[in-house]
Amino acid sequence: MKSFSDYSALVDKAIKDINYPDGELASLYEPIQYAMSAGGKRLRPGLMLMSCEAFGGDASAAMDAACGIEMFHNFTLLHDDVMDNSDTRRGRPSVHAKWNTNSAILSGDTMLTLATRLISKVPDSRLRLILDIFNNMAIRVYEGQAMDMDFEKRDDITKEDYIRMIMDKTGALIGAAAQIGALIGGASEKEAQEMYEYGMMLGIAFQIQDDWLDVYGDAYTFGKPIGGDINNNKKTYLLLSAMECDPAQRKALVDAMALAPGETKVRIVTNIYDRLKISEISRKAVGHYSALATAALKRAGIPEENKELFRKLTDKLTGRKI
């Protein structure tokens, strides 16, 4: 087996080789090509290929489905950026900022159907099972996004609500990527279910790590300006953990959230986090979900020599090797 970055590079090449119609349909397909060429870690499709080979399959058998899962992920980004009014994505203008909202909606819709078509390019014997996993995952992602938007308007969200939301919005997709890869590679349904669990737990750990990086990372490694979540009063794992402390600190946080975005606001909130040891609490949660991911991996019955690659991926995504 290869390393995660080899699988990631393989799928990156396949994605760049996708041919889109041009001519009078350029207005529909150019935003798709633009979004798909933005790069990134290719976490979901890379994990799918790795999961396929871990069970004895050949990565090439999962390549279409891997491109499909990345297409689906990028479709959600196009529509999320419209809904969240985010004008940048991976350091470039987002699709609705570069073209317009209508392009982002219609090209996004097209990507969802293209994704379904790519995901369907699996052996007949596993088509229904894989299609069901994909569609059920997609519904969870929309429900997670609906919850996320709903949470913005509420002030009674707990850490538990948050975990439930990111399980749907982030975890389900990473889980399905690992599960579908395993099934294409020849895993049993039970083994593939454990790989779903691995991806789900990895996704939760990864999201909390992402929340942590927004405050405690450095802008270069993180790829985004530090403190963005704080300035947007985003209900992250860190903020919700801090809110669960004594009422005096909660009051201080609520006051800080009322401040205008800027360095002062970021510094004040970070100071409260520091006093409450929120960094340590978050790192502990990342460790907790990483351990659950590793436990699922053990149950999945992957040959010992192949497990190491998944453990390395967990470490990489949860910052132990940064």
Place this chain on the structure above:
Amino acid sequence: MKSFSDYSALVDKAIKDINYPDGELASLYEPIQYAMSAGGKRLRPGLMLMSCEAFGGDASAAMDAACGIEMFHNFTLLHDDVMDNSDTRRGRPSVHAKWNTNSAILSGDTMLTLATRLISKVPDSRLRLILDIFNNMAIRVYEGQAMDMDFEKRDDITKEDYIRMIMDKTGALIGAAAQIGALIGGASEKEAQEMYEYGMMLGIAFQIQDDWLDVYGDAYTFGKPIGGDINNNKKTYLLLSAMECDPAQRKALVDAMALAPGETKVRIVTNIYDRLKISEISRKAVGHYSALATAALKRAGIPEENKELFRKLTDKLTGRKI
């Protein structure tokens, strides 16, 4: 076999019986229930059930897929209404007007996946074929919508361009409904392909009839105010036909299009249409595509006694029985 309105009523009941999650996910599913309960002719799912029984199948076998095709149709309406900034739909506020744009986007996405899931509830032996037909149809619909939006900005559109666009945007979906119904009912791939052709030609005839009704119908039967397309300078079959006449009339039309929306504008454009016999030209086109639909029906090999229902449907949709 039953009549079209019986099939339409059957599917209407099945659609009303769909259960959606509620509670904290109400914000996601209420717009879906609202859109699906708006009624309408249920043309596409009714045609699917009728096509299924015409080949000897039982309508119940196609009920899930029929609900899926109507779910897909309504998904396109939700997103189209956002893109076209249309605040009403079937006499009620459209979803983005009643809720907001984000709801229309996310609930629409959910409907596309729910549609795919419903369409997949067909026998294993026909799953891949039906799924491919559905996905390829969906891509055509998006491409048709992209062309439609593109046409708005251009002034060199011909009647031929227009037919090509409505084949994608309107015809492909009605065609796929008939084709999938036939396949579930036991038709051969070739027979089902002819039913696709029937639906495609019916769709073109229906759209031109719809364009005609906007000018020459009455508001009650049409369900929309008369002259809406004229006031929006919409490039309909009527306008494009009129544009193909001598330069003097073209100039008069272009001048009229520059007028502010209102009764005067509608009267002036209608007068030009009358002088150019655009009503007769359009009715002739409706007749032409209806005849092509009937010819496809003959080739499809439906038992003679079942063909009559499809001919009646064609007549109903193309206004010969209004």
